[in-house]
Amino acid sequence: MLYNFDHIINRKNTNSIKWDKSIKLFGRDDLINMWVADMDFPCPEPVVEAIKERANDPVYGYSFPPKSLYEAIIERLARDYGWKIKKEWLVFTAGVVNGLYSAVGAFTNPGDEVIVQSPVYYPFFNAIRDNGCQVLHNHLAFDGERYTMDFNNLEQLFKPVTAFPVRMPRIKMLILCSPHNPVGRVWSKEELTALGEICIKNNCMLIADEVHCALLVGDVKHTVTSTISREFEQQTITFMSASKTFNLAGLATSFAVIPNEHWRNEFIRSRAGQNSGNSFGYIALEAAFRYGDEYLHQLLLYLRANVKFFTDYINNKIPRLKVIKPEGTYLAWVDLRSLGMNALELQHFMRSKARLALDDGYVFGSGGGGFQRFNLACPRIILQQALERLEQAVKE
Ligand SMILES: Cc1ncc(COP(=O)(O)O)c(C=O)c1O
Structure with a gap:
């Protein structure tokens, strides 16, 4: 089947967080919504069919x-x-x-430290802090074009500091975002190997959020961290789902892969009160994984063209801004520091002048100030309208 991703689906009044919460969160309803990471596209037809078939059986029990x-x-x-x-x-x-909340809860004690590589998907911070732990930043290095991991700093974090201010590390885990939201890096096998080796040496669990693993929009290959070696496999808990790739986030279904038996038992034990799951979510996940390839193929072509359209437009017409071109995810991370605004001014500018609802860079942690995250998973005509608004606002 040929999918028409140019078709505009009106998501207003569908209880969409992206489209129906913007008045509450952004204060106005004339914005183009490009924030929450779901897609303004239909999900694969085989998923719709599988859900309809299941819905025909009218018992929706556990x-x-x-x-x-x-x-x-x-x-x-x-x-x-x-x-x-x-x-x-x-x-x-x-x-x-x-x-992620369960993993942090299961394997830490209050006061323990969890490393993240900011700027990074901000619910990582909540999962850490809401479990009484401390966020420890290993900031990504940025040369103005590309983000990389800072292995030297990571090594240092594990070392006790005996001079004032004294610090005894209490690091339990590192939450890895791979591919990395919001900067769009798809980490190479070499980078993941270097990271994992430091974690293994320091007995630090690797919690690998690989939810964007199939959304490759650059000429890259995704390496599952756990596949690097048996030792890596034992040191890593991997989280994945079909929700980003096939636009099924509202079905709230995902999975963890936990080869380490002891950790798996601990993780399961920590989730004793959880519900048995969403029957439609299970059906949808299976249909997407079994029959979603044709959709994914077409989707990636469309997303790559959107990335190119977005990047070319900004390079040609708003050259003061800089797009950090994603290798993975459908999110574009844009450097607006040349506009010389502080975080609140930039937020106000985006909402009131450009009339765009975006994710402010600073919420992704230090290193995010002066940036904005754009969700490019929308029909191209919407993308064009958003870019025209942005261009006009920057001109003014
Ligand atoms: C890196 C990352 N992890 C997790 C999620 C959310 O996943 P879920 O809806 O399955 O909780 C997102 C959504 O944007 C994400 O970007």
């Missing part, structure tokens, strides 16, 4: 993930990433963030 879903995940991870996992390694969660 359910568990079907055996065929486990098989679909196992087959997909082997096919796409060469990762041979066992059925018992899979634990389902009601979304990746839900799983």
Whole structure:
């Protein structure tokens, strides 16, 4: 089937967080909404069909993930990433963030430190702080064009400091964002290897959020961190889902892969009060993984063209701004520091002058100030309208 991603779907009055919360959060309703990371596109037809078929059976009682879903995940991870996992390694969660909260809760004590590589997806901070832990930043290095990991600084974080101010590290885990939201990096195998080796040496768990793993918009390959070696596999908990790739976030279904048996048991134990899951979510995840390839192929072509359109437009018509071109995700990270505004001025400018609802860079942690994150998963005509608004506002 040919998908028409140019088609505009009116998402207003559908209880869409992106489109129906903007008055409350941004204070006006004339904005183009390009913030929350879901897509303004329909999901794959096979998913819709599978849900309809399930809906025809009118009993929606408690359910568990079907055996065929486990098989679909196992087959997909082997096919796409060469990762041979066992059925018992899979634990389902009601979304990746839900799983991250559990992971931090299960493996830390209040006061422990958790490393993140900011600027990064801000719910990581909440998952850490809401569990009584401290966020420890290993800031990404940025040369004005590209972000990389700062391995020297990471090594230093693990070392006790005996001179004033004294610091005894209490690091339990590092939450890795791979591909990285918001800067769009798809980490190379070499980068992941260097990171993982430091974590293993320091007995630091790697919590790998790989939810954007299939959304590759550059000429890159995604390496699943756990596939680097058996040791990595034992040191890593991986979170994945179909929710970003196939636009199923509202079905709140995702999974963790936990090869380390001891950690898996701890993780499961910590989730004792969780609901058994969303039956439609299980059905949708399986249909997407089994029958979603044609959709994904077309989607990636469209997203890549959107990235190019967005980047070319800014380079040609608003050259004071700089697009950090994503290799992965459908999010563009834009450097607006040349406008010389502080965080609040930039926020006001985007809302009141450009009339765009975006994610302010500063919410992604230090290093994000002066940046804005644009969600490019929308029909191109909407993207064009947004760019015209931005161009006009910058001119004024
Ligand atoms: C890196 C990352 N992790 C997790 C999520 C959210 O996943 P979920 O809706 O499954 O909690 C997002 C959504 O934008 C994300 O970008």
